Amino acid sequence: MAINSDGGRCVSADIAAGISPAAALFHSLADETRLRIVQRLARGEARVVDLTTQLGLAQSTVSKHLACLRGCDLVDYRAEGRQSFYFLTRPELMDLLASAEQLLAATGHAVTLCPISGGDADDPEAAAAAELVAGGEPLS
Template structure:
């Protein structure tokens, strides 16, 4: 029947490029994400998680922050939807929720490397 959605149709595949002009909702969502990235410890946690899953103990050792601080940052990242969790026995395993965020974190730290080392910019 015309105009009826096919119940067996696959949902659209996620895309790497989104061409919609930024409306207020998108600008607000991006600003919220950047706020979460504005803390060095959270940024370090996300950089580690961009390479794969980790638990609190692993993140604490890698970040050099206290377990309490790492746990609090993870709670914020989870609450804002930037990280997901899964249970493995008694451990909670964290992962970055979206590849866009992983790429954003890596690019931010690539930019920082240029700033710190004085390497010339490129396009």
């Protein structure tokens, strides 16, 4: 259930409209903030307040992205008193991100969005993602 940029609807609606589950998974991981949260949770459980402090993000932003990751069953939480501790539910996710790092290293971080195969040159979010990847920013 990734949150789309167009009004905040979740990818689950897109799946019902015909987007494959694989595309929905990668869409849910296509946001830098969600990747930063995943990276932090890979080191262990964290509360929302921990994530906001460590990542320098607003509480509402962290909560929104945690809800998305929970909707995809990639993150869950456990309650302890009045606190919620978030954690990664799928260790395979870190394998996937490690494979992405290897692919980026092998391609010299030259991966770009291809306008011929569906990248939208008029889409500022796509252009920013292409610039981020072309700039060699690692996932972890």
